[in-house]
Amino acid sequence: MRNSDITDVTIVGGGPAGLYASFYSGMRDLSTRIIEYQPKLGGKVHVYPEKMIWDVGGLTPVTGATLIDQMAEQAVTFDPEIVLNEKVTKIEKNEDQLFVLTSNSGNQYVSRTVILAVGGGILNPIKIDIEGADRFEVTNLHYTVQSLEHFKGKNIIISGGGNSAIDWANEFEPIANQVHIVHRKNEFKGHEAQIQQLMNSSVHVHLNSTIEKLHANQEGNLIDAVSIHNHEINESIRLETDDLIINYGYERELTFIKESPLHIEIENDFFVKGTSKSASSVEGLYAAGDILAFDGKVHLIAGAFVDAANAVNQAKLLLEPDAAAKARVSSHNAKFNAKNKELLKHLYQSSS
Ligand SMILES: Cc1cc2nc3c(=O)[nH]c(=O)nc-3n(C[C@H](O)[C@H](O)[C@H](O)COP(=O)(O)OP(=O)(O)OC[C@H]3O[C@@H](n4cnc5c(N)ncnc54)[C@H](O)[C@@H]3O)c2cc1C
Numbered sequence: 408m409r410n411s412d413i414t415d416v417t418i419v420g421g422g423p424a425g426l427y428a429s430f431y432s433g434m435r436d437l438s439t440r441i442i443e444y445q446p447k448l449g450g451k452v453h454v455y456p457e458k459m460i461w462d463v464g465g466l467t468p469v470t471g472a473t474l475i476d477q478m479a480e481q482a483v484t485f486d487p488e489i490v491l492n493e494k495v496t497k498i499e500k501n502e503d504q505l506f507v508l509t510s511n512s513g514n515q516y517v518s519r520t521v522i523l524a525v526g527g528g529i530l531n532p533i534k535i536d537i538e539g540a541d542r543f544e545v546t547n548l549h550y551t552v553q554s555l556e557h558f559k560g561k562n563i564i565i566s567g568g569g570n571s572a573i574d575w576a577n578e579f580e581p582i583a584n585q586v587h588i589v590h591r592k593n594e595f596k597g598h599e600a601q602i603q604q605l606m607n608s609s610v611h612v613h614l615n616s617t618i619e620k621l622h623a624n625q626e627g628n629l630i631d632a633v634s635i636h637n638h639e640i641n642e643s644i645r646l647e648t649d650d651l652i653i654n655y656g657y658e659r660e661l662t663f664i665k666e667s668p669l670h671i672e673i674e675n676d677f678f679v680k681g682t683s684k685s686a687s688s689v690e691g692l693y694a695a696g697d698i699l700a701f702d703g704k705v706h707l708i709a710g711a712f713v714d715a716a717n718a719v720n721q722a723k724l725l726l727e728p729d730a731a732a733k734a735r736v737s738s739h740n741a742k743f744n745a746k747n748k749e750l751l752k753h754l755y756q757s758s759s
Pocket residue numbers: 419420421422423424425442443444445449450451452454455458459460461462463493494495496524525526527528529530571663695696697698706707708709711
């Protein structure tokens with residue numbers, strides 16, 4: 408089905424970059440659509456909803472979940488069209504030089520410009536390679552941590568050796584009964600300070616070890632123990648557990664960019680090669696956030712916001728060459744007059 412509305416800007420991806428692009432695009436009076444594969448907005452931050460984020464300018468520490476709520480609320484300020492549960496599978500231009508995006512459901516979206524804000528692409532967690540393990544995914548085999556509360560007082564096994572695995576081991580240590588971390592190599596790959604913290608903690612570290620068997624309870628619906636094999640000393644041990652967390656990283660899928668007939672220039676076999684103004688090698692196609700590569704890129708949520716504003720400003724100038732190079736700052740922007748009146752009324756009412 409072809410969506411009859413041609414928008415000024417279509418943003419692919421509803422993570423921090425896409426959400427801020429949506430807000431800023433509205434500030435610039437551009438009609439806007441976001442297409443997001445997941446059933447909810449927020450992007451990769453959903454991987455760490457209970458972690459504290461300290462480095463978003465002007466925000467005191469917030470949890471990932473709170474940041475998502477605030478970014479999502481800001482993103483809909485100017486009523487963009489939001490399409491959830493659809494994966495963009497093709498991007499091309501039609502005879503009128505408009506972009507046509509096709510999604511996995513067969514829908515087509517036509518747009519004057521496009522902002523790619525796809526982060527690491529569709530993130531699929533790399534699963535544990537043990538037959539039948541998937542049946543425990545509904546109970547106590549986890550690939551993400553949604554709530555620390557769930558793990559309070561539990562015996563937990565984490566398998567993996569990168570930053571995320573180490574990070575979770577450190578976070579669980581004070582609240583769990585017992586934490587084991589199992590890593591197939593003889594050393595961890597992560598930030599030095601985090602590794603130091605782990606090694607000085609009560610977490611049981613099993614290096615040179617892999618999980619070889621999951622033992623189910625009598626009903627067969629829960630993992631109640633795990634056998635791990637140490638290939639250095641060729642010995643296996645059994646660890647009782649309440650929860651198993653697998654942290655082997657993510658497979659990234661970005662074929663629609665790499666195989667686009669638009670021949671989008673790619674860097675390091677993954678990133679959209681761009682400029683500091685978020686332009687790609689294709690006119691009218693911009694990129695923002697983790698997917699964008701340029702000299703001086705800031706790999707932070709704060710950097711994604713800047714990329715997004717640049718992308719929108721470039722789109723605006725392409726569509727309206729006489730427009731101002733950027734939007735007026737929000738505190739002096741007439742677009743907010745009516746909204747400010749309401750907000751100030753609430754503020755004074757609640758403080759009186
Ligand atoms: C554990 C962890 C902790 C972190 N902590 C911090 C921190 O403290 N501070 C900080 O600044 N950064 C942190 N980061 C990094 C930060 O989360 C990322 O830089 C940020 O999420 C990038 O935003 P983005 O919008 O570019 O991409 P993403 O957040 O990855 O969002 C991209 C979105 O695009 C969607 N998408 C992809 N392909 C398609 C498609 N074909 N069709 C439709 N939708 C698609 C995805 O589903 C996803 O929702 C952390 C990352 C991790 C993993």
